[in-house]
Amino acid sequence: DAGVIQSPRHEVTEMGQEVTLRCKPISGHDYLFWYRQTMMRGLELLIYFNNNVPIDDSGMPEDRFSAKMPNASFSTLKIQPSEPRDSAVYFCASSSQGANEKLFFGSGTQLSVL
Amino acid sequence: QKEVEQDPGPLSVPEGAIVSLNCTYSNSAFQYFMWYRQYSRKGPELLMYTYSSGNKEDGRFTAQVDKSSKYISLFIRDSQPSDSATYLCAMYLIAGGTSYGKLTFGQGTILTVHP
Numbered sequence: 001d002a003g004v005i006q007s008p009r010h011e012v013t014e015m016g017q018e019v020t021l022r023c024k025p026i027s028g029h030d031y032l033f034w035y036r037q038t039m040m041r042g043l044e045l046l047i048y049f050n051n052n053v054p055i056d057d058s059g060m061p062e063d064r065f066s067a068k069m070p071n072a073s074f075s076t077l078k079i080q081p082s083e084p085r086d087s088a089v090y091f092c093a094s095s096s097q098g099a100n101e102k103l104f105f106g107s108g109t110q111l112s113v114l
Numbered sequence: 115q116k117e118v119e120q121d122p123g124p125l126s127v128p129e130g131a132i133v134s135l136n137c138t139y140s141n142s143a144f145q146y147f148m149w150y151r152q153y154s155r156k157g158p159e160l161l162m163y164t165y166s167s168g169n170k171e172d173g174r175f176t177a178q179v180d181k182s183s184k185y186i187s188l189f190i191r192d193s194q195p196s197d198s199a200t201y202l203c204a205m206y207l208i209a210g211g212t213s214y215g216k217l218t219f220g221q222g223t224i225l226t227v228h229p
Contacts, residue, residue: 004157033216043158043202043219056216091157103150103217105157 004106006092012112018080021109023092024073033103034067034077035091043091049075082113117141120203120220129229133190137203137220140184144218146206147179149188152222153199161201162188193227200224 005024013019025032033048047057052069060067064083069075079086089110093103120137127133135149146165150158162177164170170177178187190197203220 042221045216045218048216093157102160102163103158105159107155107157 004092004094004104006090006106006109008109009107010110010112012114013082014114015083016081017113018078019082019086019111019113021077021090021092021111023075023077023106025075025092025094026104027073029094029096029104030072031095031097032069032075033093033095034075035093035105037089037091037108038087046077079111082111084113087111087113115140116221118203118205118218118220120223122221122223124224124226126226126228127193129193129195129227131193131227133188133193133197133225133227135188135190135201135203135223135225137186138184139186139205139218141205141207142181142184143207144205147177147186148204148206148217149175149177150202150204150219151199152202158202195227195229198226 004026007022011019030051034046035043036046037043044059046059047067048055049069052072065079067077089108091105091108093105095101095103118137118139148160149162151161152158162175164177164179167179167181174191176189186203200222202222204217206217
């Protein structure tokens with residue numbers, strides 16, 4: 001298996017633009033997590049899904065952020081409109097039995113909002 | 115106050131040194147404890163995973179949990195330049211018999227092992 005695949009690797013956009021980040025989890029994994037990492041706040045959970053259903057989105061900073069998982073092999077995280085304070089590395093991770101089992105992280109998307 | 119506190123460092127040691135990395139936490143409901151290692155421009159990867167208090171050893175790595183003090187440690191013996199990375203502690207919450215499917219991470223400690 002190729003592991004968790006995220007795209008794009010880097011995204012540079014201007015304030016106000018829509019940004020869509022994509023993730024393909026490891027096949028057979030039932031849990032999918034979106035994290036954001038910054039120097040100031042570290043690694044923060046934004047939202048997680050179980051069997052394609054959002055379970056906890058309490059970490060989503062505000063209504064500008066939305067996430068979907070239309071099927072077991074694809075998820076998106078959308079920011080609309082984007083702001084400079086959204087600049088961070090966004091990670092997708094998947095696991096077979098939730099967070100108490102090993103999480104497999106993708107390589108992340110480095111987002112810069114100018 | 116953050117639920118999990120971790121000194122961000124940076125920590126710089128010579129090759130062969132013993133490294134001690136630590137985290138404290140405030141919520142006694144945390145029961146699963148993990149250490150993730152993150153190389154530059156990569157996602158974190160699980161290094162050690164323990165459930166109970168005490169020590170767990172895996173090669174040069176030892177994870178230690180003290181639930182009474184709400185304190186966990188990761189020791190690296192005979193450190194190597196390839197150990198240079200950011201080390202993140204992580205904890206999993208269980209309360210009232212219900213499991214919560216999310217980890218709480220520490221800030222991460224940046225470690226450099228120089229030859």
